[in-house]
Amino acid sequence: MPNAQKAAQIDVLSESLSRSQLTIITDYRGLSVVALQDLRSRLRPVEAEFKIAKNTLTRIAAERAGIEGLEPELDGPTAIMFAFGDPVAPAKVISDFVRSSRILTIRAGVMNGQVLNASDVEAISSLPPREELLGRLVGLLASPMARTVGVLSGPARSVAYVVNARIESLGGAESQAEAAD
Numbered sequence: 001m002p003n004a005q006k007a008a009q010i011d012v013l014s015e016s017l018s019r020s021q022l023t024i025i026t027d028y029r030g031l032s033v034v035a036l037q038d039l040r041s042r043l044r045p046v047e048a049e050f051k052i053a054k055n056t057l058t059r060i061a062a063e064r065a066g067i068e069g070l071e072p073e074l075d076g077p078t079a080i081m082f083a084f085g086d087p088v089a090p091a092k093v094i095s096d097f098v099r100s101s102r103i104l105t106i107r108a109g110v111m112n113g114q115v116l117n118a119s120d121v122e123a124i125s126s127l128p129p130r131e132e133l134l135g136r137l138v139g140l141l142a143s144p145m146a147r148t149v150g151v152l153s154g155p156a157r158s159v160a161y162v163v164n165a166r167i168e169s170l171g172g173a174e175s176q177a178e179a180a181d
Contacts, residue, residue, distance in 0.1 A: 022087030047085030
């Protein structure tokens with residue numbers, strides 16, 4: 001491959017490594033073209049790409065992107081998944097594909113510039129989707145506020161109950177109106 005092509009490929013890989021929310025390094029040894037196309041078609045809807053890359057070019061791109069510690073994982077046939085949106089959905093797609101095909105192997109991952117091992121990537125794939133996590137967070141934040149409102153409105157509610165009870169004990173609202181005349 002001529003130097004200009006290699007430089008362009010390094011630029012693309014470096015830019016993808018910098019932009020992606022999650023990067024998964026895999027060993028694709030034994031993966032057929034049909035299976036590769038199937039995986040790519042599953043990843044497209046979840047804003048992810050799956051590219052085959054030369055280890056040397058990936059090593060250089062990782063250095064340019066400021067990612068350290070990835071070199072030991074770049075050995076043998078390497079394919080890289082880049083997740084540009086929610087990192088959980090593409091991780092689930094890759095994990096499901098690994099379980100079903102038994103051909104693809106997860107070597108490592110990169111998230112927020114930190115290198116992850118294969119079990120960390122599996123842990124990410126077991127998380128609920130981003131929207132569900134945000135919903136849970138909102139629920140956790142809203143719960144103390146709702147309790148605070150309940151505590152603060154409690155004394156006013158108690159006073160209202162006492163006033164109502166006193167009015168009823170005096171014979172209701174009508175007798176109180178007659179007494180005022």
